[in-house]
Amino acid sequence: MKILRASSLLLLATPLAALAQAAAAPPKLNVIAISMFLVFVAVSLGITVWAAFRTKNTSDFLAAGGRISGFQNGLAITGDWCSSAALMGIAALIYTTGFDGLIYSVVPFGAWPLMMFLMADRLRNLGKYTIADIVSLRFDRVQIRTLVAVSSLVFVIGYLIVQLVGAGTLISNLFGLPYATAEMIIGVLIVLYVAFGGMIATTYVQLVKAVLLLSGASFITFAVLARFNWSPDALYAAAASIHPSKEAVMQPGGLLPDPISAISCGIMLLFGGAAMPHVLMRFFTVPNAREARKSVFYAASFIGYFYLLTFVIGYGAIAFVMKDPRFLDANGAIIGGPNMAAIHLSEAMGGDYFLGYIAAVAFATIVAVVAGLTIAGASAISHDLYANVFRHGKATDREVVKVSRIAAVVIGVIGIVLGIAFKDQNIAYMIVIPFTVSSSVFFPLLFLSMYWRGLTTTGAVVGGSVALVMGIVLLVLGPTMWKEILGHAEAIFPYKYPALFTITTSFLTMIIVSKLDTSDRAKREIAEFDDQFVRSQTGLGAEEAAQH
C-alpha cells in the first residue's frame, strides 16, 4: 500500500521533475543516454543468448566451466569490484571533503595484494564453486555450509540494497525515468542474465562493462589534465582555490572522527575487501592456480589504475563543476547531490554525447554488479544450501542448475522489492553491513581454515556465528542506526564501524573454541589438515573438482 502510494506520488512528481530538468539541461540529453544504454542492453542480451547455449551443467552455470582466461577474469573482477560507487561515490567524497575521499580509494585497494599473497593460489586449489567449498573440505559439511550460506545471503542482500537504491535515484536523475521503472529494468535484466546465461553471461557482461568504465574514466581524466596543460600541480591549485575549505582540501580532515574509527574502518575495508564472496567465486572460473594468480594481477592493475584516475576525477570535479552555473541550483548547491559530481564533470569535459556515454556506463555498471551479486547469492542457495545441506550431496546436476535459476529470480525479486521499499532512505551506511560480514566472518574463516591446523568445525561455526550476530547487533546499536535513523538521543555502541571488535572476537572465539574442542571429530579434522595442505599447495585434486 505504502509502495503503491509512493509510486503514484512519484508519477505525479515526474512531469515537474522533467520540467525542472528541461530548464537545467537540454532535453535531447536523455535520448542520447537512453540510446547508448539500449546498445549496451542489446549487446549484453546477445551475450546472454550465446552463453545460454553454452551452459549445460552446474560447472558451466556457477563457474563458467572453468574456461575463463586470467586476463578475461581480471577484467571481470575489475567489473565486480568497481561498482557505480567507485566512480560516483569516491568522486562525491573528494568533491565534498577533498583528501579524505582518497582514503576510500587507497585503503580498500590493500585487499588486492593480500588476496594475491595469502589466498589466490590456495583458494583456486581448494575450491569448486563457492567459498564454502574451501572451508567444508575437512569440516562438517552441513554446519559449516549453513553458516557460510546464511552469511553470504546477508552480504548479498545488504550489498544489493545499496546498489539498487543508489541506482534508482541515479537513473531517475540521468534518464528521466521514474524510480520504480528504473528498478524494474534492472531487475528484469539481471534475472535474464543470471537465470539464462549463468556465470558465463555474468562474466562477459561484467567484462564489457569494465572496459566501458575504464575507457570513460580515462577520457575524463585526460580531458581534465589537458585543460591544465598536463600539470597536476595546476589542477590541484585550481581545486584548492575553488573549494570552500581551500588548501585543506589536500589535507586529512575530520571524515574519520577518532583513531579507533579510522583503524576500524581501515581494517574493515582491507579484510572485508579480501573476502567478498562474489569476487572470490570468480577464482573458480579459471582453469588453474596460475590463471587465478594472473587474474588477481590483472584485476589489481586495472583497479589500481582506476583508483589513480579518481585522484584526478575528484579534484577535476571541484575545479570544473563547483563554480559552473549549469550544474548548480538556485541556492548554489550541486544539482542532484554530490553523487552527480562525476556525471556533471563528464558533461563539462565531453558535452552531451559523453554525458550520455557516462550515464549509460553508470547504468550498465549497476546492472552488472547486481548480476554478479545475484549469482553469488544463487550459488549459496543452490550449491551450498540445496545440494549439500538439504540433499546431502545427492542432487543431480540438472536439479542444481534449476534451483540456481529459481534462486536467481527470487533474489532479483527480493532486491527490487527492497529497492523500492528503501527509496529515499539514506542507505550509504548500509555498505558497512556486507563489509562487516565479509571481514568478520569470511576472512577469519578462510584464513584460519587454510593456515591453521587446529581449527575445528565447532570453533569455526561458533566463532563465525558470534561474529555475524555481534556485527549486526553493534551496527544496530551504533551511531548511524540507533541515533540517526531510530532517533534515540545517544548511541549505545559509540563507533560507526564495529569491524575492529568483531574481527578480533571472531578470531579469538574460533581459536579458543577449537582449542577446547577435544572430540574425536575435532581430532579427525585436525589430522586432515595435511591432505588439505598438500592440495592447497600443489593443486592436486583441484582438477577433478573443476571438471565436475
Next chain:
Amino acid sequence: MHRLYRLIDEDPRFHALQRSRSRFAWSLVALVLTGYYSFVSVIAFAPALFARALYEGTTISIGLLAALAVLLLSIGLTGLYIVRANRVFDRLNRTIVDDARSRFEHR
C-alpha cells in the same frame, strides 16, 4: 592420508618449496600491511604531517604523494609475487608433483 598426497608430503623438496614460498609471501604481506597501517595511522594520529606541502610553492601535499605511493607499492608487490610464483614456484611444484605421480604409478 591419500597415498599420492603422502608421497608429496614425504618429499623434502616439497617442504623446502613451501617454506621459501611462505617466507616470500609473508614478507610481502608485512611490507603491504606496514604501508597501510602507517598511512592510516598518520591520518588517525598525526594528520598535520600529511597536510604539509610537498615543496615550497605547490598545492600538492605530502598526503597526496603518500596515497599515490601506497597504491603503486601495492601494484608493484603484486607484480613481484606473480613473477616469482610463475617462474620459480610453479616449476618446482610441477617437478615435485610429476615425480610423486611416477612413483605412485610404479608402486
